[in-house]
Amino acid sequence: MSLSDLAAVLWRQRELLERLTYRLECEQLLLAGGRTRWLASATAEVEALLDELQVTEIHRAATNQVVTRELGLPPEATLEDVAAAASPPWTDVLLDHRNALLSSSAELAMMAEASRSMTAAGLAAVETTLSSLGGRVGTTSQGYDARGRVDIIAGEGRAFVDRAL
Template sequence: MAYSDVSNILWRERQLLELLQFKLEVEQSLLATGRTRWLSHATREIEMLIDEVKQVELARAFEVSALCREMGVAETPTLKSLVDVLPAPWSGIFEEHRQAFLQATQEIVGLAETNRELLARGYTAAREALAVLGAERVETYGPGGLSVARSGQLTRLLDEVM
């Protein structure tokens, strides 16, 4: 029956989202402690997980479409609207999946935002340290519109409408 097929895919997606949360927390720990040796590996693992989540989402869309055809539902509904038309106990099971997705999504968004902030702070700190040492090379544009590397010179960002 298609109910169990969709539920199994939802379980797989939940497991992947939980693993994504873990990997984002690992990345956050690396960023917060300044231990960047493994940062590229953590980021690559996160990217691989995101790709896997996308594949599972595609499989879920296929199975939900099949379930909708079986139930005689015209459109592919959201998980919430699907919960409303499913018989018991499936409506309860799918509602649990939906609640877990909402919670996981909130946590993932929060972790990703914190990681972006930590990355931005680290980048700024590194640039400031290089500027103090006089080793900073900045790519700017010259009067001819070509990219020019400048070292040790004051550069300014000009954002002006002409």
């Protein structure tokens, strides 16, 4: 393996992060628009991308370990360390990858926080609506279990499904 192999894996990682950013933005638009019909599909696509990223990260770590050995660096050397030890033009290529990955990570962190906020707001709206209908509120674990039992659920209030029907 060589620096070109590492650069190829880093390109793949960048492409996947870009697709993840797109998918998360689509998911946010669905949440913001109240379009929950496609939310499960969007979430499944995000999870599939995360699985693919996990495999790519393992490949990147293995490739990086071989490259660090070739360059005489310790196995835990960072991409910045590898770039510093590499000769031009690889120094610039690897530093560009590093900067792009850092930028993508920061953008994804902001998107994840926004998604958490939107999801929490949606949950609060649902709980408020259920409360106004006289339903149980207080925790997200309230509801029926797989057998339709409510006796394991703490709290008072009307149940929304009458099993006597």
